[in-house]
Amino acid sequence: xxxxxxxxxxxxxxxxxxxxxxxxxxxxxxxxxxxxxxxxxxxxxxxxxxxxxxxxxxxxxxxxxxxxxxxxxxxxxxxxxxxxxxxxxxxxxxxxxxxxxxxxxxxxxxxxxxxxxxxxxxxxxxxxxxxxxxxxxxxxxxxxxxxxxxxxxxxxxxxxxxxxxxxxxxxxxxxxxxxxxxxxxxxxxxxxxxxxxxxxxxxxxxxxxxxxxxxxxxxxxxxxxxxxxxxxxxxxxxxxxxxxx
Numbered sequence: 195x196x197x198x199x200x201x202x203x204x205x206x207x208x209x210x211x212x213x214x215x216x217x218x219x220x221x222x223x224x225x226x227x228x229x230x231x232x233x234x235x236x237x238x239x240x241x242x243x244x245x246x247x248x249x250x251x252x253x254x255x256x257x258x259x260x261x262x263x264x265x266x267x268x269x270x271x272x273x274x275x276x277x278x279x280x281x282x283x284x285x286x287x288x289x290x291x292x293x294x295x296x297x298x299x300x301x302x303x304x305x306x307x308x309x310x311x312x313x314x315x316x317x318x319x320x321x322x323x324x325x326x327x328x329x330x331x332x333x334x335x336x337x338x339x340x341x342x343x344x345x346x347x348x349x350x351x352x353x354x355x356x357x358x359x360x361x362x363x364x365x366x367x368x369x370x371x372x373x374x375x376x377x378x379x380x381x382x383x384x385x386x387x388x389x390x391x392x393x394x395x396x397x398x399x400x401x402x403x404x405x406x407x408x409x410x411x412x413x414x415x416x417x418x419x420x421x422x423x424x425x426x427x428x429x430x431x432x433x434x435x436x437x438x439x
Contacts, residue, residue, distance in 0.1 A: 283311070
């Protein structure tokens with residue numbers, strides 16, 4: 195509520211508020227937090243693995259979906275269209291529960307998106323084709339060719355070297371610095387044992403103190419130096435954005 199109040203007080207142009215984790219449904223207060231956000235006129239995006247923690251909140255989610263409809267988006271992490279690749283990343287016996295949760299959301303009319311990762315070495319087009327077959331086989335009404343409904347995140351954390359992002363990169367890539375998420379978004383985090391929340395530049399960098407910008411949104415306004423390898427791997431060269439809808 196502290197940050198919602200700051201947004202309203204300062205007239206910040208905030209439209210979408212996202213919730214991520216780990217698994218945000220591990221927080222029993224999440225349904226109430228979503229209600230606060232949606233009742234305040236914002237849209238909400240929840241990133242989830244759609245497993246047991248989410249399923250325990252089905253009644254609350256159905257109520258939110260009935261009242262706010264497409265302003266609530268649930269994005270399910272399904273790392274690949276096959277169980278072996280997904281479970282190699284997420285752990286044994288995670289595929290079917292995630293798929294069941296995804297099916298529950300779709301069948302109950304939620305605005306449902308899927309986030310996958312390019313882990314298998316396949317080109318993006320082949321991954322989309324694989325998801326298209328999976329969705330058709332399971333009766334999941336998601337267009338796998340839609341880059342918003344099925345978002346493909348690049349692999350990160352490999353041992354390969356990544357280039358430094360310079361001013362020249364934008365012209366070479368035909369992109370604008372305003373296109374990366376940290377140009378217009380911030381992440382609020384509460385560290386265990388901390389007296390107060392803090393604001394970080396990016397959802398990918400909550401543990402790097404170089405990207406912690408203060409305790410208020412006002413303190414966090416300003417340019418962010420793109421000097422982490424994820425800036426290149428994910429945002430600039432990878433072309434991804436966590437908050438794309």
